[in-house]
Amino acid sequence: MESIAVSIQDVINTANYAKADQIGVDYFASDTSNCTSNCPKPSDAKHRKAASFNTAPFQFDHVALSAGRGCRGCKFLSLLLSGMFEAYPEFSPYTTHLRWTGAQFTLEVTPKNESPRHIQFFYPRGAKMRVFSMPPSGVLTGDTSSSTSFDRASKLIQQCEDGHLNCNSGRNVALPKRLLHVTEISNSSADAGIKLVTTEGKTGTYACLSHCWGDPTLIHTKTLSSTINEYYDFIPWVKLPKTFQDAVIVCRKLCIEYLWIDSLCIIQDSRNDWEVESTKMGNIYRNSYITIAASASPGSFGGCFSKTKPDHCIVIKEPGQPDVYVGIRDCNGAGKSTKNMEASFFKHFPLFSRAWVYQERMLSRRLLYCNKSEFQVGCQETLQCECGSGQIAPHFSPAPRGLNVASLKGPASLKPDEHGGGLVGQDFTSLWYRNWMEVVETYAKLNLTKGSDKLPALSATARILAENMGDGYLAGIWRSTLMEGLLWYVRAPLSKHRPRGEDWRAPSWSWASIDSPSGLGFIAPATRFSKSFEGKIEAAECVVAGQDDFGQVTSGFIRLKASLGRTFWRIRCRGCTTPAGRKGKAGFPRADDTLYTNETFPLPAEGWVPCEFTEPRLDVMGASLGFFADALIDDAARYGFFSCIGKGSCKLAPCHLLYVHRFEGRGGGVRKAKTGERGIDADAFLVLTEIKGQPGTFERIGLLTITHDSQAKGEDWFKSVWPAILTPERIITLI
Structure with a gap:
């Protein structure tokens, strides 16, 4: 038995995607009586379900010694470890401490005087030979701008468009007021670029960009009253931030003609244009064919693509046996294989820490998540990734999208017999309001650059729900469930409380009046109510600041007899x-x-x-x-x-x-x-x-x-x- 390094492309080319033809191979099924290491024993009761490794620390020479004494399982493991040392030369076979974390072939690797790292072994998804207990995964190229990554993402998007009734096509829809025409153009000096176009009243297909602005002072290319006519003619490519450039490239590869980016499609120094366009935000994201989410970029210059270390692949050759392909992946910095990784979720996916983005995700029919190492495609029905294995690195499942807002198409879409799952009347309505409270609980802990955006950053979602539910809206609380909406509480301990800021943004009885990094909770979702309090309310009103009835407010009150x-x-x-x-x-x-x-x-x-x-x-x-x-x-x-x-x-x-x-x-x-x-x-x-x-x-x-x-x-x-x-x-x- 020996191992040979092979290229990722060789693995992709030899993969047989007919799962029925797969053959399982178990290197631990034969006699392991000569084993002096920690490979699973066939007598193990757990062995038939999963290869359960001894989790005690060991070193490479322990496995090599056992392999030399005739243990076939240890021979296989020694080849895996040799492949790992070849892929990651910073690990020394002589000084590195190793420990299996349990089943699923996940290895904790601790180089001398360094912190542990985690290595995942997997068999390439679609390979002819399937290693028993080893998880499958598509191999990752380490470059999400590669044709392999785009081919995979395109297939996932097409599957959604063709087969998901809740998502619909998203083609030939009503276009927003302005869009970026992404077909490459040149000006008189032969510089490449794009341009802003007026598209109101037309139909077509477009994408949206969801991104972190980062430091707004560094973004010099944005539409102003003084630049809009210039941009209608030409926007030089070199003036676009990297994230914008990459989003244009994504559109071109997906054959999408138009792109909507907030800072270029809304006049940034026109309060009137912002107020008018912000009231349309819900439909802008709902109608787009896809939203490109630059999830791994902390700002406008981080880009949508990533370059990371590609998977390392080896082939195990044994006389008289078919070749067995194995992939080796470094999970650290991007993975799901370590339990403490979730604590640093926002570090690896900074986009999801932004409050504005939460709404954009709820509203979009489908999203292309531009993560580190791979793309993910999320829609109203599924969340799929390039490698096809959400249980291992390099991804988490993104935070919940909240309400399925994008699929709502007016009051009729909330009929209990269509979407209520058997719920009728008050029970069905109550479910939606409880879902709203869960949205607020998640949203409240996200970051805003300006506290005054607390309500505007959720206004498009509120507008669509109001259209469907026929309810009034009071600074983040629904009029028909005002009592329930008042019963919010701050989750954080006192040591993490913040004083109410100088920038008044909502009445004190609204959850939008405070900031809480640990989020909010409601009594309501877990309780049953008496309604006596509601009879005491004589009036409840809010005054909005502009044209958006669901956005910023200037005052609000509840008057009651008590x-x-x-x-x-x-x-x-x-x-x-x-x-x-x-x-x-x-x-x-x-x-x-x-x-x-x-x-x-x-x-x-x-x-x-x-x-x-x-x-x-x-x-x-x-x-x-x-x-x-x-x-x-x-x-x-x-x-x-x-x-x-x-x-x-x-x-x-x-x-x-x-x-x-x-x-x-x-x-x-x-x-x-x-x-x-x-x-x-x-x-x-x-x-x-x-x-x-x-x-x-x-x-x-x-x-x-x-x-x-x-x-x-x-x-x-x-x-x-x-x-x-x-x-x-x-x-x-x-x-």
Whole structure:
């Protein structure tokens, strides 16, 4: 038995794609009694399902020694390892530590004094001989601009166009106002380039580009009032950023005549043009034949194509046996084979960290993801990649696209018998609104260059849903489910909270009013509601800033008739929460925020003078509290904070509780609301502060859930404690 290195093209040329003709080969099925290494044994109970390797560390000479003693399995493994050392000469066979991670032929490789890397062995997809327990994968050329990559991507796109009813063709559609004509042209100086064209009222086929702008000051080629006439005539190729150039090349290879790029097809210094075109954004992405997603590029100069180390291929030759091809791939920096890779997802796919892009992905009928090492094609029905094996490197599945917005074609497309899966009436409508909340949960943690874009970056999606659902929209919350939409909470711990910014962008009761890198959650998707709160609402309105009814707002309010519970917001210092916090002398750091209740006494300790106040504590009767501040709040002048009596640095500020409703709890407040455990009911409150100088006007500063041990205790609390802290019922306004 021997191995020989072969070219990727040889492997592609010899692949037999008739799967029925494949023959399985198991190098571990014969006698391995002479094995002194760690190859799987045929007596292993798990062996018939997968080759389960010993995960203990070893070195190459261990396997070579066992192979020399006659173990056929180790001989095969030694050839794989020899091929790896040939492909990656930075690994020394004498000093590198090796460890199988389990089944599936994934090897952890640790060179001396270096961090571990992961190598994946696979058999080429379509090969005649299939190695038992080894995963299949198409071989990757290391160059996504190659004809091989484009041929594969084109086939996947064509399969979608021909066979997916939900995606439709995308050809001969109504064109946007302006597009880039990507056919190469030359000006009088013979420079190559493209041009901007007016296409409104025409039909044709076009692509969109979804990309990270990067530093906008570096993008000098963008359509302005002063350059638009020039661009209608000619845009020099050399002036286009690399990502734009590559997108044009993709269009040409896919025989697509037009391309839409936001910075070139919208006049960037015209507020009116931006507002008009932004209202059409949904249809621009929905109607495009494909959206080219520059997912691996952090900016406009990163390009759509990537060059990485190609797969290394070897052929195993054995007298009297068919040739066996094996591929070898370095997973590090792009792979799915290591569990901790997901933590660096946005590092490898920076496009997906951008809030604007989330909407673009939801709206597009199909996308060409330009990843490192390979293309992926995603649509309304599938997600496929060049190599055809999503379980191994070099890709993750992109973050969920959210609602299937691109397939909506008006109110009729939401008929329960077409898309509801048996759901009817209120159940079907409720499903869509819950899906919207999940969209917001994902969207809220994504990045925006300008905070004022919080609502505009999701407005096209909201517009399409409004057309289909016939509902009103209030700064990110649907009018018909206003109560549910108010019950959002910030997932991040207090240490990661941000203060509400100076750039007001939404009413305090809207999730769009805050930034949270860890995202938001809603009580609503996991609960069942009573609707008593909705009867208290007298009016709810928002004023939009421009022509987009679903975009930026300048003001908003909810007016309702309600009684509020008076209590206090407490900033708790570390001295009152941990023994270690008491070792300081003064100025104890902030530990957390909570309500001032009889359950938040300072821990007793000898010689410790706890923080105390003369104000009454809220009696929660042993209930469990889920307290979630919306933002970092410590402005004493604005919120009325005052200091404690004692050694520490606790503070109190007056606040009010607005009771919203009782929901189906999970025995621990909102934090356990996602576990699926059936628990006792809990009660939800908005935490409000009255705005100084504006009696009866409040802003939201947090969310509170109270969960009692039993329904009887909850009813007792509402009879004995709640009435004592209530203010008289009156008209209040939330802004």
